[in-house]
Amino acid sequence: MAETLVQVSDLKVHFPIGRSLFKDGVTLKAVDGVSLDIARGEVVGLVGESGSGKTTLGRALLRLIEPTEGSVRFDGTEVVGLPPRDLKALRSRMQIIFQDPYASLNPRMSVGQIIGEALHLHSIGTRADRDERVGDLLEKVGLPRTAAARFPHEFSGGQRQRIGIARALAVNPDFIVADEPVSALDVSIQAQIINLLQDLRQELGLSILFIGHDLSVIEFLCDRVVVMYLGHVMETATAADLYTQPRHPYTRSLLDAAPVPNPRAKRDRIMLKGDLPSPINPPSGCVFRTRCPFAIEACAQVEPALETVGPRHAVACIRQAELNLME
Amino acid sequence: MTETTTAPLLSIRNLVTEFRTESGIVRAVKGVDLDIESGQTVAVVGESGSGKSVTSLSVMRLLAKGVGSITDGTILFRGRDGQVRDLVQEPETAMRRIRGNEISMIFQEPMTSLNPTQKVGAQIAEAAELHQGLSHRQAWARAVEMLSLVDIPEPERRAQVYPHQMSGGMRQRVMIAMALACNPALLIADEPTTALDVTVQLQILELMRRLQREIGMGILFITHNLGVVAEIADKVAVMYGGRIVETAAVQDLFDRPSHPYTRGLLASLPTVDHAARAAGEVARLRAIPGNVVDPRNPPAGCDFNPRCAWAIEACRAAVPPMLPVEPGHATRCIRWSELDG
Ligand SMILES: Nc1ncnc2c1ncn2[C@@H]1O[C@H](COP(=O)(O)OP(=O)(O)OP(=O)(O)O)[C@@H](O)[C@H]1O
Ligand SMILES: Nc1ncnc2c1ncn2[C@@H]1O[C@H](COP(=O)(O)OP(=O)(O)OP(=O)(O)O)[C@@H](O)[C@H]1O
Ligand code: SF4
Ligand SMILES: [Mg+2]
Numbered sequence: 001m002a003e004t005l006v007q008v009s010d011l012k013v014h015f016p017i018g019r020s021l022f023k024d025g026v027t028l029k030a031v032d033g034v035s036l037d038i039a040r041g042e043v044v045g046l047v048g049e050s051g052s053g054k055t056t057l058g059r060a061l062l063r064l065i066e067p068t069e070g071s072v073r074f075d076g077t078e079v080v081g082l083p084p085r086d087l088k089a090l091r092s093r094m095q096i097i098f099q100d101p102y103a104s105l106n107p108r109m110s111v112g113q114i115i116g117e118a119l120h121l122h123s124i125g126t127r128a129d130r131d132e133r134v135g136d137l138l139e140k141v142g143l144p145r146t147a148a149a150r151f152p153h154e155f156s157g158g159q160r161q162r163i164g165i166a167r168a169l170a171v172n173p174d175f176i177v178a179d180e181p182v183s184a185l186d187v188s189i190q191a192q193i194i195n196l197l198q199d200l201r202q203e204l205g206l207s208i209l210f211i212g213h214d215l216s217v218i219e220f221l222c223d224r225v226v227v228m229y230l231g232h233v234m235e236t237a238t239a240a241d242l243y244t245q246p247r248h249p250y251t252r253s254l255l256d257a258a259p260v261p262n263p264r265a266k267r268d269r270i271m272l273k274g275d276l277p278s279p280i281n282p283p284s285g286c287v288f289r290t291r292c293p294f295a296i297e298a299c300a301q302v303e304p305a306l307e308t309v310g311p312r313h314a315v316a317c318i319r320q321a322e323l324n325l326m327e
Numbered sequence: 328m329t330e331t332t333t334a335p336l337l338s339i340r341n342l343v344t345e346f347r348t349e350s351g352i353v354r355a356v357k358g359v360d361l362d363i364e365s366g367q368t369v370a371v372v373g374e375s376g377s378g379k380s381v382t383s384l385s386v387m388r389l390l391a392k393g394v395g396s397i398t399d400g401t402i403l404f405r406g407r408d409g410q411v412r413d414l415v416q417e418p419e420t421a422m423r424r425i426r427g428n429e430i431s432m433i434f435q436e437p438m439t440s441l442n443p444t445q446k447v448g449a450q451i452a453e454a455a456e457l458h459q460g461l462s463h464r465q466a467w468a469r470a471v472e473m474l475s476l477v478d479i480p481e482p483e484r485r486a487q488v489y490p491h492q493m494s495g496g497m498r499q500r501v502m503i504a505m506a507l508a509c510n511p512a513l514l515i516a517d518e519p520t521t522a523l524d525v526t527v528q529l530q531i532l533e534l535m536r537r538l539q540r541e542i543g544m545g546i547l548f549i550t551h552n553l554g555v556v557a558e559i560a561d562k563v564a565v566m567y568g569g570r571i572v573e574t575a576a577v578q579d580l581f582d583r584p585s586h587p588y589t590r591g592l593l594a595s596l597p598t599v600d601h602a603a604r605a606a607g608e609v610a611r612l613r614a615i616p617g618n619v620v621d622p623r624n625p626p627a628g629c630d631f632n633p634r635c636a637w638a639i640e641a642c643r644a645a646v647p648p649m650l651p652v653e654p655g656h657a658t659r660c661i662r663w664s665e666l667d668g
């Protein structure tokens with residue numbers, strides 16, 4: 001097993017909502033006690049319901065959002081509470097590709113300025129070196145070098161996402177949080193970007209936390225997968241195990257719901273019913289129980305801990321031993 | 328204005344849309360033909376930058392003023408009153424009545440199309456108030472009802488929050504709620520489920536199907552996800568470089584893809600080779616080599632020829648016409664019948 005690069009322990013991110021001078025407000029528990037490890041060169045997939053806290057977790061790892069509690073160690077250094085100057089030094093080693101390619105590119109900066117910004121910030125190379133590097137990066141993500149002189153609004157959604165990827169790669173990071181980097185891309189460009197990420201991990205030993213909704217992409221790209229629901233980890237396993245032997249009812253329902261590119265495939269599905277519970281007022285016990293077809297009374301009483309059920313496979317469900325989800 | 332009730336709901340002919348930019352004219356849509364019937368779902372798939380969003384913005388007449396314009400073609404739309412209008416020629420005041428009422432759109436980017444300073448409930452209510460003549464209180468009730476319809480938890484409370492306080496997927500569902508609040512005759516959905524996890528995606532697709540049955544709306548559904556296409560579409564149009572290069576009933580497209588680009592798309596879907604993975608190999612996908620079309624500098628002839636394994640001299644000589652493959656199935660490739668050879 002390769003050495004651990006990122007180690008997250010019991011991380012919590014809580015947002016105060018509606019708090020003012022006159023009102024107490026409430027707390028929204030976006031991430032509520034998440035632990036996970038990412039090894040050097042490993043690609044870990046993060047999947048889960050929309051609103052389950054994936055983006056918040058990814059940003060908290062880089063301290064783009066302040067964690068409320070818990071620890072994030074990056075290559076041995078505690079990131080939580082690190083003073084700004086040390087954090088800046090660490091930042092060039094950890095980058096993020098943002099979920100929304102529209103909101104995340106400054107419309108007043110040229111593409112060249114956007115990609116070169118981090119190089120400039122970290123004073124890497126001369127101006128000519130930086131221009132050269134920007135051109136190389138554009139080509140690497142499949143855009144013409146001339147794109148550097150143009151502005152974000154002149155590009156389609158998918159093209160903008162590639163600009164975001166080039167920006168993240170500019171400073172040669174060790175670790176990238178990729179927040180749905182290919183969701184906005186058509187499948188042929190998605191395939192190019194996935195191949196690019198595969199190259200980068202092979203060439204540079206890059207570690208990636210890959211947030212996504214497309215389970216076939218996650219299966220293809222990731223060594224390991226973490227499944228989140230309402231701020232909690234439900235299951236974590238190697239990609240191979242997760243897809244063939246899911247042990248959590250939520251994982252099973254995710255796999256069932258994935259659309260397959262074949263109009264004839266009409267399948268039996270465990271389709272989730274009911275509303276997503278609110279993270280302001282999460283269910284007692286297992287947070288999934290209000291939508292779980294297998295919930296029993298005990299599920300409302302105890303919060304299930306992540307239990308190891310096999311090599312690198314852990315599940316948070318009190319009924320995991322008695323359920324056979326592969327029938 | 329002509330009166331024909333048998334006309335398709337939407338009929339686009341030879342649509343050309345251009346943008347004026349600092350580096351010259353960009354022709355983003357280069358002669359698109361597309362029909363949508365009531366109750367039908369037409370999926371548009373294709374290369375990033377191929378003109379899918381610009382086509383739908385042209386129908387809505389929402390191109391940036393002074394920058395983007397429709398320079399040729401017609402967009403015939405049959406309204407609820409049975410009248411057929413050419414949306415290209417409609418005055419802006421008439422378009423304002425049609426938009427968000429008879430035709431509504433779910434945009435690709437939820438954050439830029441929601442007002443960040445207004446509570447989401449108020450935004451939906453405003454749309455309902457404006458177009459359906461509801462009272463303020465009725466409109467607010469309608470907004471809460473729509474939020475619960477798209478499975479937003481605690482809709483009364485969520486109606487009171489601002490867009491940035493929601494996750495990306497929730498914002499997308501707010502957009503969907505807003506678009507459906509007026510029971511549109513035509514719904515244009517630009518990547519509506521891309522930001523959603525698969526369980527919510529499935530719920531949204533079911534919801535759209537149900538509303539389609541109930542109110543008979545036609546849907547133009549832009550997506551990259553061929554799984555979603557298989558799930559929801561009746562008919563598919565594949566776009567490349569500003570043109571439709573293949574169109575077919577959904578089953579025919581998957582059974583007999585007849586354009587090299589469509590084949591490339593299907594071949595680049597991720598599939599896991601378990602044996603190779605166990606052997607520790609870093610797997611590669613079969614991506615289509617080369618780059619997307621630079622609209623400032625399109626290739627001569629077939630737009631796909633620089634990336635096409637079947638390209639011959641004749642492919643560079645002229646843009647191929649749409650050629651019939653079977654009833655309801657056409658391709659813009661002169662070599663389509665030889666692709667299996
Ligand atoms: N700045 C904020 N203030 C208050 N609540 C927030 C804030 N940012 C996120 N949230 C809430 O935290 C929860 C988790 O949001 P997050 O964006 O991390 O979800 P996600 O898993 O990335 O979802 P998606 O798949 O839709 O992108 C949501 O309930 C969201 O509304
Ligand atoms: N405002 C604009 N100014 C200049 N060019 C534009 C503008 N909007 C779009 N374009 C160009 O028009 C072409 C088509 O863009 P469009 O957004 O329709 O692509 P798309 O097919 O929707 O791609 P994606 O799948 O990435 O969303 C692109 O080359 C884009 O660069
Ligand atoms: S027309 Fe020629 S270049 Fe175009 S797709 Fe067909 S074979 Fe390829
Ligand atoms: Mg997110």
Ligand SMILES: [Mg+2]
Pocket residue numbers: 156157379380381435517
């Ligand atoms: Mg688009």
